[in-house]
Amino acid sequence: MDFQFTEEQKMIVDSLAKYAQNELEPISKEYRDLLIPKDKMREIQQYLLDFGVGVGVVSEELGGMGLDAVTMGLLQFEVAKVSPDIAITSLIQMAVGKLLPLVPDHLKEQYVGPVLAGEKLGCVGMSEPGAGSQVTAVNCRAKLDGDDYVINGEKMWISSGDYSDFIFLLARFNDDPVGGLGLILVDREHGYETTNIEKMGLNSQSTAQVFFQDVRVPASNLMVEPGKAMKALLTMLTSSRPIVGLMALAIAEASLEQAVQYSKDRTQFGKPIAGHQLICAKLGEMATKVQAGKLMSFRALSAIDNGERSDVHSAMAKWFGTEVACEVVGEAMQIHGGNGITKEFPIEYMYRSVRPFMVTEGTNEIQKLAIGRSLTGIDAY
Ligand SMILES: Cc1cc2nc3c(=O)[nH]c(=O)nc-3n(C[C@H](O)[C@H](O)[C@H](O)COP(=O)(O)OP(=O)(O)OC[C@H]3O[C@@H](n4cnc5c(N)ncnc54)[C@H](O)[C@@H]3O)c2cc1C
Structure with missing residues (x-):
């Protein structure tokens, strides 16, 4: 390495x-x-x-x-x-x-x-109201009718959904839990609709519900035949999960920089709060956690680049990175005292922005189950 x-x-x-x-x-x-x-x-x-x-x-x-x-x-x-x-x-x-x-x-x-060229923006639709961690519960249906598939159902939490000109849609083509899932390209012009979701943070970008009501799509838009879609999506997720970890850690690093500055500027008990051991130790822990998280993510990414098996590294980097990032931003807020929760300081925005990363791209619980399964070979989902 x-x-x-x-x-x-x-x-x-x-x-x-x-x-x-x-x-x-x-x-x-x-x-x-x-x-x-x-x-x-x-x-x-x-x-x-x-x-x-x-x-x-x-x-x-x-x-x-x-x-x-x-x-x-x-x-x-x-x-x-x-x-x-x-x-x-x-x-x-x-x-x-x-x-x-x-x-x-x-x-x-x-x-x-x-x-x-950045002229078209796309999105990837897997999750549904009834299918989150359990992707095999996907129920958005694609039914063959002549030369078209007719699509009915709903997707949930779709990042860039409102922005999207097209969606790579995970749909159910038959009742086999995994064998029935395929991937199809649906254009906005085919008639899907989107509604943006208000969240605790990350509201400057779109997270949307996507609705399909008798949406007709040429059968030739099928990207991955039923039964093979999960493998294609898992490969994609393996490469993006360490990056999700890094994105959360980027927020954590920014919050650490704010906390360092604040701890030098703020005086209590006759000295900068950075000179109090508990604050100094907190900063030390925060810096170490950010560093450890980054190393894990780059380890996973370099495994991908070297063509090594990377799914376990990727799951570790995602849960560890996002988890410590949330801890670090929480500590940065604590170091800011009352100011940390005001809109005048960026910390409250960082706090609200970092939290969703523990859920997106597969929750941290699901990452741990995947890591555990790699050790025992026993599925615990
Ligand atoms: C900001 C954001 C962006 C997203 N973007 C997209 C996107 O672009 N495309 C997309 O398809 N999806 C997207 N998602 C959806 C995301 O992948 C799901 O939210 C996630 O997989 C969890 O599904 P859920 O919300 O239905 O929670 P659930 O699956 O209902 O889980 C609820 C809780 O139960 C736990 N849990 C579930 N099953 C188990 C189990 N077997 N053992 C232990 N614990 C379990 C979970 O870890 C969680 O804590 C996004 C989500 C967020 C928050």
């Missing part, structure tokens, strides 16, 4: 960090708790493409930049540090990019180019 980043990686991260601070941070402040409109979000994502953020992961063969997993992690970290909301939208474009090779050949011209 070598965690020396290349000169190229350092350069791109450096210029992205400057861009994020100068351009994204003001947008993040302007839209705090307000949904960034679709056109604006598309424009932001297009600028980010210059750095490879999002669909930079798409192979050169398909016309993309072919960026490796470690670089994608570094890029997402920098964006999340100033705007977790914008980073989530680019994470979803990354996930869409990972699945682009599965788009049927006759549709590639219609989708691949526009996605790589």
Whole structure:
């Protein structure tokens, strides 16, 4: 394992960090708790493409930049540090990019180019009101009728749902729990509808319910035949989970920087609070947790780049990274005393933004079950 980043990686991260601070941070402040409109979000994502953020992961063969997993992690970290909301939208474009090779050949011209140019935004629809951790309970139905599938059902918690021009939809094609699940490309023009969900945080980006009522989609839009969709989606999730960990840790690192500054500025009992042992030790623990989380994520990402088995590293990085990130942001808030819970300081926003990461991309409980199963071979779901 070598965690020396290349000169190229350092350069791109450096210029992205400057861009994020100068351009994204003001947008993040302007839209705090307000949904960034679709056109604006598309424009932001297009600028980010210059750095490879999002669909930079798409192979050169398909016309993309072919960026490796470690670089994608570094890029997402920098964006999340100033705007977790914008980073989530680019994470979803990354996930869409990972699945682009599965788009049927006759549709590639219609989708691949526009996605790589940032002209079309996509989303990935797995979860439903009745199917969260248990993905095999998916009940959104695709029924063959002539040359079309007719789709009925509902998806829940779909990131970028409101922004989406198309959805990669996990649907049920027959009653076999896993064998019945396939992936189909549904365009907004086919007639699905979306409603945005108000949340405790991350409201500057879209998390949506997606509704399908007798939506007719050409049968030739099938991306992954029934029975093989879960494998394709799990491969995609394995590569994005360590990045989800890193995004949460980016919020934690930003909160740590705030806490360090505050602890030097705030005086109680005749000295800066940083000079009180409990605060000093807290800062030490916070820095160590962030560092440990980052190492685990980059370990998982480098396993992906080296073609090693990475699902267990990925699950570990996701739960550990997001869990310690929540702890660190909570401690940063504590160090801020009463000021930590006011809107005048960014900590309360970070606190509300980091928490959903323990749930998204498979809850932390589910990650632990996957890790445990890898040790015993016994399924405990
Ligand atoms: C911000 C955000 C963005 C998201 N984006 C997307 C997206 O783009 N696309 C998408 O398809 N989904 C998305 N999701 C959905 C996410 O993947 C689900 O929320 C997650 O899988 C959990 O499902 P659930 O919310 O239905 O919780 P449930 O599955 O109902 O779980 C409730 C609780 O029970 C626990 N639990 C469940 N089963 C077990 C078990 N067997 N053993 C122990 N504990 C268990 C869970 O860990 C959790 O604590 C997103 C969610 C969030 C919060």
